[in-house]
């Protein structure tokens with residue numbers, strides 16, 4: 001398949017906004033073959049030696065690298081608008097968890113397809129996704145062409161920890177590197193308040209053995225910070241550190257309530273933060289101290305969280 005995107009304005013990624021120029025982009029077999037100065041159709045090299053299977057006229061449009069939605073739950077796209085105007089814990093315990101028990105693998109498959117369609121239309125070409133029935137999500141990712149890091153969300157407060165961990169390990173073994181490398185995997189312990197220290201240690205052992213990163217929710221609400229403080233005498237990030245998770249590559253979603261010492265520790269351990277502002281505001285969780293994180297040298301990405309706690313999967 002040869003695709004030509006003709007006469008589109010290219011936005012350079014080196015921060016040099018003055019270097020914008022009109023270009024033609026050739027794509028062959030799913031890879032960019034060239035980016036060259038735009039040649040009018042009637043010039044000698046016009047249209048860069050076709051024939052092309054498809055020509056996309058880019059005039060008046062901007063081409064830029066794909067966006068990354070670093071934290072989402074595609075299986076929840078069908079739950080958009082269910083449980084509005086509630087704080088996180090009520091939303092989660094009284095609305096989401098009961099209805100999620102009803103979701104089948106087929107529900108999650110269609111939900112993921114819908115979510116991926118919305119993301120691709122919004123320029124997102126890569127996502128970090130955590131949920132259950134993840135084989136169905138992986139199939140949707142493989143079919144659509146998006147790139148994704150997938151993790152089976154796991155916790156052990158319901159007593160189903162080891163079963164979930166087994167499924168999570170199977171997901172990593174079954175899908176790592178699939179779809180021409182577009183699918184990678186991670187282990188996804190839900191959060192410090194839904195996972196016991198023993199369960200987190202087991203998860204960390206498996207992540208090290210499988211050589212996959214950790215994807216987790218951290219310090220999302222003041223209620224979580226209070227609960228972890230009372231139970232363990234430390235912060236959510238401190239609790240994860242005590243159980244070995246920060247010795248692994250880790251993506252930490254939210255991090256709304258981070259103390260100065262947490263930010264220093266996160267920077268030392270190169271924890272990658274995912275800022276999810278719309279979700280944090282919708283659920284009344286607060287506003288993450290992003291300027292302080294950036295000043296400490298942390299890598300901060302953006303996430304929507306699920307459509308159920310945002311209502312959109314649009315990074316813009």
Ligand SMILES: [Zn+2]
Pocket residue numbers: 071072073217253305306
């Ligand atoms: Zn989330």
